[in-house]
Amino acid sequence: MSTDSGPLSDEDSTMGDGVDLNGHANGIGNGSHLPMSDDEDMSLLQTVPPRRNLKRKKSNYAESSDEDDIPLASSPAKQPTSAAIPMPGAVAATTVPSSKASKSKRLGTKKEESDDDGYLKKPQKKKPRKKVKKEESSDDDIPIVAPKSSARKRKVKPETRKTPAKKAKKEEDVEQPASKVNGKAKAREINDGEDEGKGKGKGKKKKKEEEQEEEVYRWWEADPNGDGSVKWQTLEHNGVIFPPPYESLPSHVKMKYNGKDVRLPPESEEVAGFYGALIESDHAKDTVFNKNFFNDWKEILKKHPPLDGTKITTFEKCDFRPMFDYFESEKAKKKALSASEKKELKKAKDDMELKYTTCLLDGRKEKVGNFRVEPPGLFRGRGEHPKKGSLKLRVRPEDITLNIGKDAPVPIPNMPGKWKSIQHDNTVTWLATWTENINQSHKYVFLAAGSSLKGQSDMMKFEKARELKNYVDRIRANYSGDLRLPFVLETRKAKMKLTPLAVVHSVVNMLLLSPRTSSSSIFWNIRIFKENKEDDDSLFDRVTTASLNKHLNSEMKGLTAKVFRTYNASATFQRLLDESDLEGATLQEKLNAYNKANRLVAILCNHQRSVPKTHDQSMEKMRQKYKGLKYDRMKLRHGLFGMDSKYKKIDKYKEDESDIDDDWIVEYEEQMKSKEIEKAEKKFAKENEKLTEDDLKPQLDSVLEARIRHIEEEFKRLAKERGKTTVAVKGNKTPEKLMEGIDKLTERIKSFKLQMVDRDEGKEVALGTSKINYLDPRITASWCKIHDVPIEKLFSKTLQVKFPWAMEVDTEWKF
Template sequence: MSSESGPLSEDDSMTGNGARIAINGHANDPSSHSSMSEDEDMPLSQTVPPRRNLKRRKSNYVESSDEDEIPLASSPAKQSTSAAVPMPGAAAATTISSSKLLKLKRLSTKKEESDDDCLKKPPKRKPARKRVKKEESSDEDVPIAAPKPSARKRKVKPESDAESDEDKPIVTSKKAPAKKAKQEEDAKQPPSKLNGKVKTKEKNDGDEEGKGKGKKKKNKEEEQEEVYRWWDADANSDGTIKWQTLEHHGVIFPPPYEPLPSHVKMKYNGREVSLPQESEEVAGFYAALIESDHAKDAVFNKNFFNDWKDVLKKHPPLDGTKIATFAKCDFRPMFDYFETEKAKKKSLSAAEKKELKKAKDEMELKYTTCLLDGRKEKVGNFRVEPPGLFRGRGEHPKKGSLKFRVRPEDITLNIGKDAPIPVPNMPGKWKSIQNDNTVTWLATWTENINQSHKYVFLAAGSSLKGQSDMMKFEKARELKNHVDRIRANYSGDLRSKVMAERQRATAMYFIDKLALRAGNEKGEDEADTVGCCSLRCEHVTLEHPNFIIFDFLGKDSIRYYNRVAVEPQIFKNVRIFKENKEDDDSLFDRVTTASLNKHLNSEMKGLTAKVFRTYNASATFQRLLDENDLEGTTLQEKLNAYNKANRLVAILCNHQRSVPKTHDQSMEKMRQKYKGLKYDRMKLRHGLFGMDSKYKKIDKYREDESDLDEDWIVEYEEQLKSKEIEKAEKKFAKENEKLMEDNIKPQLESVLETRILQIEEDFKRLAKERGKHAAASKGNKTTEKIMESIDKLTERIKSFKLQMVDRDEGKEVALGTSKINYLDPRITASWCKIHDVPIERLFSKTLQVKFPWAMEVDTEWKF
């Protein structure tokens, strides 16, 4: 089969080895992993013709269908008796054998109660109430979760609960597959713990922080040593009561508007306009963006001008100017003033910048933490967003609209009953105060553009967020025990006589194999982004004999384009779903996200389409890492292998990004540095040969740097010479400065001239050595020292080249999204321990703080 046959070929069975993932619509066999084609290195948006019209193409095939293949809505559903059919891609990557499945099931039935990573369900608690999802990790906006009245508790069978609610916390079921692994982990934990708190190490291995930093730095680190180990404590994780006491200081409002100087005015039709503060502030929002791409966007300009005109009606120009035409407005004087102010801030000395930052930090200090059940925990987004113009993502119809200033009257606070009510840092009173300990947000308000709810939550590393993250990944791990059965069930429903069941099964197939989001209906005033359930006929094109082309805008208006080969039954189903429909009709007109998630919940308690996506991403990532034989490899080779696996999963999840504007410049700098390292190696080799010509016969020293031509060497040595002279001048000035501070007579200019003359002599010698294979060695180095330096430099060159390859291959893929939201952090922690890779090379400090519970897994842990 050709490379265009897509990831779902006949060879990719559901249980087979050598599975592939769908990447850019091409099959990826082991050989293609090592050398990707030029097409695959391009952004997904560039591998296809520009998106002109999404009208569906007519298929050039003729195919008869049996009457049995047409679903009848009134017919009873066909029983799912068929076995799992061959399904590649993410399915093949995540399927476990039936023997292993039975073993896991036997294991999970050994005990009645599960502590599941210390998130044990206490007896006789009220049923779970709705839980507010955190904005940074959720796919959709969530309403404020109001407390519900207690319902009568009844027993339900695991795996078949009919209730479905994505917003409810995922409570660990009694049959927890991860229980044994957790018990083994607990057995290995040191017994000396006090109230769930321990002191962390002052610094990690290889951490050089503290060197030469003084006591100040050390004291700052010691303040943060105390870490609350909620995963070892008996936390309230039953999904109802989140906290007992909660105190915080509310939110910080942005400073009030400062009017522009009287000489800075916008112009209308060539004349200066005097604006009142309210209108001037909005004009300034646009003025600051006139050199950006936003100001070139017609929708952005139209929305801004319409909203600004509304403000002008209430606050008209002081000189009576009537502003009616956008094209006559000139915001350049305001822009120039803003740029001048920016330049002034940049030109501040380091000491001045430090003072400003210190004052800001002191003012914000009390807002950065809260008291949760008597513990100090960090607050996340405690700053209220300032007013401005809505940027939006992609082709959002409301971009350019005015975001109003949020005031205390717009904000609802959530605090403990006995906690003091905080005073806002601007005039006004809070909208309301509530004491709801079943939710985790501290403050909420509704923004005026999309009427979406904004929340202030605890920081990513807090105990509440940590519990939520761990439960999410444990729920995805639990899917391992059910995935074969679920896949067999929806495979049987692909031929159901009931249209709704057949559509649902086909949607599940796409969600499972292509990691599509479920999707929700969008209003007319929202960006036209879709997911699986909201696909329209225009987004899906059939191509003979069994290819489907997906082309639509996904979350954040990122284009999803994929040409995949599918099973004949899937191809036939999509053809049936599209019959007698217009391009803008829904493909799955009998399936909604809610009904799909309700069905998934009946298959496995707490299962949603998002859990499937998390499961497939993590399981595929684990498999890709395990496929690499990294015995005897360098650290950089290990990092490249990890980043490659991360990249493949990010492509599977369609986590794209546009190539950074500075990428080419950055790569050019890296290429120059790479050549510079090779130049240093060449000079060392020539110095070695100058000491003894016998080394020319040794292979590892004989290999020359063929890509360094003479023109480049001349240019590079001139650059080196300029840098050395500049360095000597700075050193001379610094030495004289110190002498003057000590009341000692400064050095004469002749000292500097002598140093510069010596530098010039050195570079004249280098010029004479060009083209020769032997040179005088600088300094009193022995041959052994030079050989050692050459070997180290050779390894450094090899490692740096791998860094260049890794940087270039990742220019179009956002690795952070999958690392934060879809890849179980314990996979990375365990892999780092197995291969002796410092965790800080893969997880930033922020991620280490976010996932402290994941850092303690051992080398035996697997997703």
């Protein structure tokens, strides 16, 4: 299909009266819509023929958001000199329990060009306390160790740390302040943080899970420097799981064409439903999206025309609103399910997928990453992608090649069909592969991020970037000098290390590379490269990824263009963190300094994002919470003054909350009263539900009425206190206890203000991409130890699982 986005033909023009029947006016909708992400579980019968291939196929790895590079041979690098020390959580974040590795003959050493799989050799025996040279390659083309059957395993005593995730959440997400009810101050007013870290009935379960993971395969200790071409000896898995087949809509749900119901066969109805679910999204406002969808749908309609003979030729006459309304009603039904019903559905889904979640790699059970085949739907793309709206076809067993061990049983697909092929290549790490129809890119199924193979790949990638420190000054001096040499076209093209881009973009790049920041010879070279080229032509039309990486490899073995990106990001990040003066800083000040450095690196890597639609709403909620904290402190101050007016003379207690006025206090207390009443009603209903389950008599409504009356009396008391600076304190509170509560709230207010600033400054920057792909995780692990920052504050559980090897560096480690 053509990638241009010209107008629809005359045949597809709008009706004479200008009415658009697509379920929205003029093809434009607003509001929410049924989510249609790349991972949704909608289905499609494969009926569209394959698209015309692009000029050049591009490998697309399902677990990587980075650019693609040609795998190159690796070169030895210096062994890290710092010793590793244990970090809590590293053991728990590794693989599932291991078993004895089975022995088998090594398979062939066929090479594969893959970003995640490099070349490696048979691992050497590791000698204690002796440095071993590392064989490394760039980025995702990483040499992977083939773990020996006799790889050392150690039994690790299960850790029983208090749930860090809950603790982190409590510290970061400040709860909405609530007024005092029942004559007792809220725990967060007086005793804020005292109960942080305590589990809520889950301690035994967590301990049991940790005890089951006693035997952990610590590959970074067993053989971190392996460098051979064989990645595994035995591999057994259950393939991939396909999405369920399409189920036709109820007979009363039909799209309309020119105002009349249309009876569509399942194949055509399914594709119409893909669009119907999106009519109130931004996608339905996009001309290119609509054009690509309609063109592909017409191809489906040719093979599976409407059963009532309707001829669908004009997009504007199509009304998908009935489909959208049905999908919304189904969403509402699912949302209305009880917690137990949702739990049962989730359990059924998990049970069905259980066998696909793990594989046996050299006798060890390891988790599989993306084992679900993407369901069919409409392609979204990023930004102004010319193919957005195109139809993503259903992937079938006939499209998929599996990679398993020679002696492993061939898995049976969960839908009718036979696998495209079965291979036994132990020089690659993927388990399954296929080609998607939109961009003809290759999709792969790999092991999970926390697996030994993936961990080795990540570690080698960052070590390669770290090795570049020893070469980068010389490399930059070389190509800067070559730019001034007599004109040699190919040399200059390669030495400038720029990938192909259109001539029209070169003006922007010339502005970015101004003489104030770089040599004017760059301008001269770009002027030469622009000669005899149109705006859409490639500026460096004779430079390819392969030729560029070949040149880089002559500068440093194993070097690719992407290694520069990883090096620049990590080196800059390390420098920015080292420049921060955090002596005496609070935890939130440390977190803000870290996030600021992360933002600057994300900007360097151009990891931008559009401001989230909910940002303003989110910031307004934070401002209300901020004022709520000040309200709580104000009530404690007034209570302290009521005990003894001498405290009014103490500076840290006499400062009033000038940004909360009487009108705001009235509104805030009304909101708090409504929330307290709602909470009482829910608690009452839950108590009665429990009594009914136990065959006991439920409580009378009078019990709830009494609770509500008590809440209303408390808020009447608060209303009487408005405008007063001295109030009576209920309960047995001492001045010391009130002062302690005021001090804690003051710190929370200061910390929350920093959170607000951090949230607002990061609204246009995507921090996750650089943290996952370009920032050496050991920088963060070492920094956390130096500044006594819990790793959970900066690395999610997913990242801790992905980088367990990085968690054990010491405070002396530097990138």
